[in-house]
Amino acid sequence: MKYFYQYEDNKDLNLQELLIESFDNILITDCKARIVLLSKSMVKALRLEGVDLSGKTVHDLILSGYYTKSTALECMKLGKQCSGIVHVTGKGNEKDTAVFSTSTPIFDDKGMLRYVITNSRNEAALEFYARELEAEKLNSAKYQDVSKYLSKLAGSSGEVVANSAAMQKVIRLCSLIAKSDSVVLITGESGVGKEVVARYIHDHSPRKDEVFVPVNCGAIPSDLVESELFGYTKGAFTGANPNGSAGLFELAHKGTIFLDEIGELPLPMQSKLLRVIETGEIRRLGDTKYRKVDARIVAATNRNLEEMVKKGEFREDLFYRLNVIPLLISPLRDRKEDIIPLAYMFLNRFNRKFGLDKRMSKKSLDNLLDYSWPGNIREMRNVIERYVIITPGDEIDITFEETMKSSQTRISMESGESGEPVTVPLKYAMDDFERKYIEAALRDCNGSIAKAAEVLGIHRTHLYKKLKKQD
Numbered sequence: 255m256k257y258f259y260q261y262e263d264n265k266d267l268n269l270q271e272l273l274i275e276s277f278d279n280i281l282i283t284d285c286k287a288r289i290v291l292l293s294k295s296m297v298k299a300l301r302l303e304g305v306d307l308s309g310k311t312v313h314d315l316i317l318s319g320y321y322t323k324s325t326a327l328e329c330m331k332l333g334k335q336c337s338g339i340v341h342v343t344g345k346g347n348e349k350d351t352a353v354f355s356t357s358t359p360i361f362d363d364k365g366m367l368r369y370v371i372t373n374s375r376n377e378a379a380l381e382f383y384a385r386e387l388e389a390e391k392l393n394s395a396k397y398q399d400v401s402k403y404l405s406k407l408a409g410s411s412g413e414v415v416a417n418s419a420a421m422q423k424v425i426r427l428c429s430l431i432a433k434s435d436s437v438v439l440i441t442g443e444s445g446v447g448k449e450v451v452a453r454y455i456h457d458h459s460p461r462k463d464e465v466f467v468p469v470n471c472g473a474i475p476s477d478l479v480e481s482e483l484f485g486y487t488k489g490a491f492t493g494a495n496p497n498g499s500a501g502l503f504e505l506a507h508k509g510t511i512f513l514d515e516i517g518e519l520p521l522p523m524q525s526k527l528l529r530v531i532e533t534g535e536i537r538r539l540g541d542t543k544y545r546k547v548d549a550r551i552v553a554a555t556n557r558n559l560e561e562m563v564k565k566g567e568f569r570e571d572l573f574y575r576l577n578v579i580p581l582l583i584s585p586l587r588d589r590k591e592d593i594i595p596l597a598y599m600f601l602n603r604f605n606r607k608f609g610l611d612k613r614m615s616k617k618s619l620d621n622l623l624d625y626s627w628p629g630n631i632r633e634m635r636n637v638i639e640r641y642v643i644i645t646p647g648d649e650i651d652i653t654f655e656e657t658m659k660s661s662q663t664r665i666s667m668e669s670g671e672s673g674e675p676v677t678v679p680l681k682y683a684m685d686d687f688e689r690k691y692i693e694a695a696l697r698d699c700n701g702s703i704a705k706a707a708e709v710l711g712i713h714r715t716h717l718y719k720k721l722k723k724q725d
C-alpha cells in the first residue's frame with residue numbers, strides 16, 4: 255500500500271507546515287516525551303498560547319497543571335495505541351474543558367519507540383458528533399473510540415457501519431423511506447447487508463416498537479411457503495398443528511415483514527403475494543375468509559429480477575409492485591472506506607464475546623483493503639472471528655492468499671498432528687472448516703448461491719440456512 259502520491263509534483267511539500275495547520279489537534283512527542291511539534295489547534299485546545307515549550311516534556315505540562323492525564327505517556331509505557339479523555343484546566347475565568355485523545359506509537363526498524371503522535375478532538379466537536387450520531391445512527395470506526403465514548407454519553411450505539419459515501423447515501427435514503435409505508439426492494443450481492451438495511455428502515459420507522467419479521471424465502475421448502483407466510487386453518491394438511499396457525503404476515507401485523515431472497519419465491523406464491531400487496535389482505539391455507547394485515551413489506555434479493563422477468567421466472571407485475579423504492583447496496587469491494595471500520599467493529603465484537611483483547615497488525619489492514627471480498631461483509635465477519643479465535647498471540651495477522659491454507663494448517667497443528675497443544679475447541683474447528691469451505695465455494699462460483707449449493711452437493715435452502723446461521 256502506497257500512502258503518498260504525485261511525489262514529483264509535490265517535492266516541496268512541507269509536512270510540518272501541514273501538521274501545524276491541521277484542524278484535528280496534533281501533538282508529536284519523542285521517545286523521552288519531549289514536545290516536538292504541536293498544531294495550532296492543539297495549542298488552543300490545551301490553552302498553551304504564549305507558553306515557552308522549548309525543552310519541555312509532557313510530564314512538565316501535567317506538573318504545571320495544564321491538563322490531567324496524558325494518553326501519550328500511557329502509550330509510551332504500554333507501547334500500543336491508547337485513547338482517553340483528558341481534562342484541560344481553564345485559565346482565569348475560563349471553564350475547564352475536555353478533549354478526547356488517541357496516542358499512537360511510531361517505532362523504528364528495530365522496534366524502538368521513536369515518536370508518539372497524539373490526535374485529539376475538543377468537547378465541542380464531540381458534542382457535535384453526538385448529535386450527528388444520534389441523528390444518523392451511524393457507526394464510523396474512524397471515530398470508533400469517540401463513538402464508544404459518545405454512545406455512553408448519548409445512550410446510543412450505532413450498529414450499521416456506513417463510512418463510505420455509497421453507504422451514507424443509502425442510510426440517508428433509508429431515513430426518508432422509513433417515514434412512508436411503501437414497499438422497498440433491496441438488491442445487492444449476498445452478504446452486503448441487505449437485512450441490516452431492512453432493519454435500519456424498520457428501526458427508524460413509526461413501526462419501530464412493533465415486530466420485525468425476517469423471512470428467508472429461499473430457505474422454506476416450496477410446498478410449505480404458503481402456510482408459513484399466510485398460515486393455515488384446522489386440518490389444512492397432515493402434520494400441521496390441529497388448531498391451525500397464523501402465518502408470518504399475521505405475525506408482522508403493525509410491524510415490518512422482511513422477505514429476503516424474494517427471487518426464490520415459487521411462481522404461484524408470487525401471484526398470492528401480489529394480491530396481498532394490492533389488497534392488504536391474506537387468506538390462511540384452507541380458509542375461506544380474508545383477513546386484513548398491516549405489515550410493511552421490505553423485500554430483498556441477490557438475483558437480477560429484471561433478467562428473471564425476461565426469462566419468465568418472476569412475475570413482471572409483482573416486480574413493478576415491489577420495485578416502488580429500489581435500493582441497491584454496493585459490494586464491499588466498491589466501498590473500501592467501509593472495510594477498516596467494519597473490521598474494527600467485528601474485532602471489538604469478538605474481543606468482547608470471547609473476553610480477549612486482540613489487535614490487528616498494520617499488514618492485516620492493508621490486506622483487508624486489497625482483498626476483493628466475494629462473500630462481502632458476512633465473509634469479513636467470519637474472517638475476523640476465525641482469526642480472533644485461532645491467533646495465539648495478541649496481534650492478529652490477516653493474510654488472504656494463505657487464508658485457507660494457514661488456518662487449516664493451524665487447526666491441523668492444533669489438532670495435535672505436529673505435537674502442538676490443542677487450543678481450538680472442536681466445535682470452532684469444525685465450524686471454521688465449514689465456513690472456509692463454503693466461502694471458497696462461493697468465491698469459485700462468483701457469489702452464486704445456486705451454483706455453490708450444486709458444487710457443495712446440498713440443497714440451496716440448506717446453504718441459505720447455513721449462511722444465515724453464521725450471522
Ligand SMILES: Nc1ncnc2c1ncn2[C@@H]1O[C@H](COP(=O)(O)OP(=O)(O)OP(=O)(O)O)[C@@H](O)[C@H]1O
Pocket residue numbers: 413414415416442443444445446447448449450451514515555556631632635721725
Ligand atoms: N453496514 C453494516 N454494518 C455492520 N454490519 C453489517 C453491515 N452490513 C452487513 N453487516 C453484517 O454482515 C452480515 C451479513 O449481513 P446481511 O445478512 O444483512 O447480508 P444480506 O445482504 O442480507 O445477505 P444475504 O443476501 O445472504 O441474505 C451480518 O452479520 C450483518 O450483521
